[in-house]
Amino acid sequence: xxxxxxxxxxxxxxxxDRMPHIVAPELLGKCLVAHDGRMVRIVETEAYxxxxxxxxxxxxxxxxxxxxxxxxxxxxxxxSYGVHxxxxxxxxxxxxxxxxxxxxxxxMAGIDLxxxxxxxxxxxxxxNGPGKLAQAMGIDRHADGTDVVGGGPFTVIDDAHAPVTVIxxxxxxISKAVEAPLRFVIADNPFVSKRPMAR
DNA sequence: CGGCAGATGGGCT
DNA sequence: GCCCATCTGCCGC
Numbered sequence: 001x002x003x004x005x006x007x008x009x010x011x012x013x014x015x016x017d018r019m020p021h022i023v024a025p026e027l028l029g030k031c032l033v034a035h036d037g038r039m040v041r042i043v044e045t046e047a048y049x050x051x052x053x054x055x056x057x058x059x060x061x062x063x064x065x066x067x068x069x070x071x072x073x074x075x076x077x078x079x080s081y082g083v084h085x086x087x088x089x090x091x092x093x094x095x096x097x098x099x100x101x102x103x104x105x106x107x108m109a110g111i112d113l114x115x116x117x118x119x120x121x122x123x124x125x126x127x128n129g130p131g132k133l134a135q136a137m138g139i140d141r142h143a144d145g146t147d148v149v150g151g152g153p154f155t156v157i158d159d160a161h162a163p164v165t166v167i168x169x170x171x172x173x174i175s176k177a178v179e180a181p182l183r184f185v186i187a188d189n190p191f192v193s194k195r196p197m198a199r
Numbered sequence: 200c201g202g203c204a205g206a207t208g209g210g211c212t
Numbered sequence: 213g214c215c216c217a218t219c220t221g222c223c224g225c
Contacts, residue, residue, distance in 0.1 A: 046216070062211075101216055
């Protein structure tokens with residue numbers, strides 16, 4: 001191994017077999033890879049558990065949120081405000097509707113494909129929001145329920161670079177449990193959707 | 200430049 | 213009506 005080459009590890013199913021508030025900060029710095037070469041480094045996540053009034057699973061299983069009740073390590077993709085797709089990774093035990101929303105990421109590879117998908121926007125705005133991230137990566141309804149540990153169209157890997165400094169802060173764009181510090185960002189990363197409030 | 204009001208839009212309850 | 217969002221335009225610093 002050369003000094004600046006990364007060590008890529010495939011995440012195990014067990015990584016996602018824990019509660020979302022544990023998995024969400026640990027996903028920071030991990031990478032999401034698509035089959036066509038597009039890759040992003042995750043810089044912002046939010047945790048949603050079944051007992052959380054802000055979670056889609058709070059009122060039980062429906063056709064829309066079904067994949068969140070399935071086994072961990074799979075995608076939950078939902079259609080937001082009639083316009084955007086948003087990607088989550090299911091976590092927690094099977095049968096417990098929980099997951100981590102992928103809110104923002106840093107483009108790493110396949111930039112030309114991301115720009116084609118997102119249109120004429122600044123580089124920093126390619127993936128700095130959940131809808132933008134999904135659009136840039138080509139994530140839509142077809143990815144719902146697919147495996148992110150391996151074998152699916154998108155895979156989460158640990159492309160280890162440097163350790164990250166994690167900041168926890170309130171989530172964005174919700175109307176219930178608005179103060180819970182379940183949003184996690186990499187400190188001082190320019191690709192987050194909104195800077196966390198200074199503390 | 201940042202912040203905010205308004206419009207947009209589909210699927211849920 | 214409500215909602216885990218985004219874009220545009222308009223303000224004020």
